[in-house]
Amino acid sequence: MTGQALYETDEEHVRQFSSLPDTRFGKLADVLPGQPAPRLDRDELRARLERMGRGAHADDQARPVALPTGFAELDAVLPGGGWPVGAITELMPETQGIGELSLLMPALAQLGRAGRYLAWIAPPCLPYPPALAQHGLALERLLLVQAQDARTVLWAIEQALRCPAIGAVLAWPTSLDDRRVRRLQLAAEAGGSCGLLYRPPAAALQPSPAALRLRLRSVAGCLQVEIQKARGGRAHAVVMHPAAAICA
Numbered sequence: 001m002t003g004q005a006l007y008e009t010d011e012e013h014v015r016q017f018s019s020l021p022d023t024r025f026g027k028l029a030d031v032l033p034g035q036p037a038p039r040l041d042r043d044e045l046r047a048r049l050e051r052m053g054r055g056a057h058a059d060d061q062a063r064p065v066a067l068p069t070g071f072a073e074l075d076a077v078l079p080g081g082g083w084p085v086g087a088i089t090e091l092m093p094e095t096q097g098i099g100e101l102s103l104l105m106p107a108l109a110q111l112g113r114a115g116r117y118l119a120w121i122a123p124p125c126l127p128y129p130p131a132l133a134q135h136g137l138a139l140e141r142l143l144l145v146q147a148q149d150a151r152t153v154l155w156a157i158e159q160a161l162r163c164p165a166i167g168a169v170l171a172w173p174t175s176l177d178d179r180r181v182r183r184l185q186l187a188a189e190a191g192g193s194c195g196l197l198y199r200p201p202a203a204a205l206q207p208s209p210a211a212l213r214l215r216l217r218s219v220a221g222c223l224q225v226e227i228q229k230a231r232g233g234r235a236h237a238v239v240m241h242p243a244a245a246i247c248a
Contacts, residue, residue, distance in 0.1 A: 045145065045156065052117060052165035067168075067194055070106020074225060074239050079212065079232040083107055083168075087211035088185045088195040092204045092228075096124060098218040103225070103241065104196060108168060109136030116167025116193075119160040121145045122153045123172055150175035154184075161187035161195050168194040182209045204228055 066080030075081045083089055083104075093100040108118055118141060120127060129139055145160070147153045153173050160169045161184060169188075173180075176199065188195040197210070204215050213229040225239045 042152075042155070046159060048143075049159055049163040049166075053163045067107050067110065069103065070110070071103070071239075071241060074103075074241065077227060077230075077234040077237040077239060079230050083194045083196070084211045084231070085194055086189045086192045087231075088181060088188055088197060088209075089212040089214070090181075090197050090199050090203065090208060090210045091214050091216060092199050092201055093216040094201050094218065098216060099223040099241070100198065100216050103216075103223070104168075104170065105135040105137070107194070109138075111167035112136070112138035112141050114167065115141075117141045117143055117163075117165050119143045119145060119163075119166050119169045119171075121156050121160060121169065121171040122147055122174075123170070154180055157184060157195070157197075158187045160191075161193055162191045163193075164191050166191065166193050168196060170196045170198070172198045176203070178207065178209060185209055185211070 064080075064085055066078065066082035067085055068082040069075050069078065078084075091100060091103070111118060113136075118137070120142065122145065127142070127144065132142070133139055143160070143166070145156050147156055150173065153171070154175075157169060157171045157173065160166050176197070181197075184195055184197075201215075204213070208229070210229070211231045212227070215226040215228050217224040217226070219240070223241045225241060227235055227237045229235055
């Protein structure tokens, strides 16, 4: 796979993905380069999440503290041995397309096999279904949300995090501060999901109440993962992940 394997914008991809049942909150054909983003229908999204939530059976006593990443070296330095559950993780790549999505693929596939939904909110590019399927993701359980403004993006993230049927929320917010991160943290605790926020490199210079913060760099064809902050984990630990660079 090339470095753009998880992100494509060709018409065939749009045709394939637009037929999936969980892409109603923005047809992909409407968000191609040069096209205006679709308008998010809040009422429709709220109703959809409520229906999904009614089918979930949340059990706080059985809820794990972490979701294994699928990479033993990374799990060894993360609090609880994986991605924090019921908490916010911030991933801060130096630039897009260096393998920042590949770190999540094993965990996301595991959530899909367990019957949980995955929400992708305001991704900078369109996810490419064949590549996601190749990584084991259940496409029928992928919810794509496109929004036009920063405020709506944050609202959609919070709603998704509070839904017990959603196992992980991947989001690319453009505007975020301590207060908003704390609010999202409370939403993740309520829903029991993994909140995974992709933020720009400059965010690493700002404090954050997120449970886990990772800085990602491309080094000699590998992805360098540096723990900037970890509750109960090894802050400043560095892990080199050679396989991560095969896909964005």
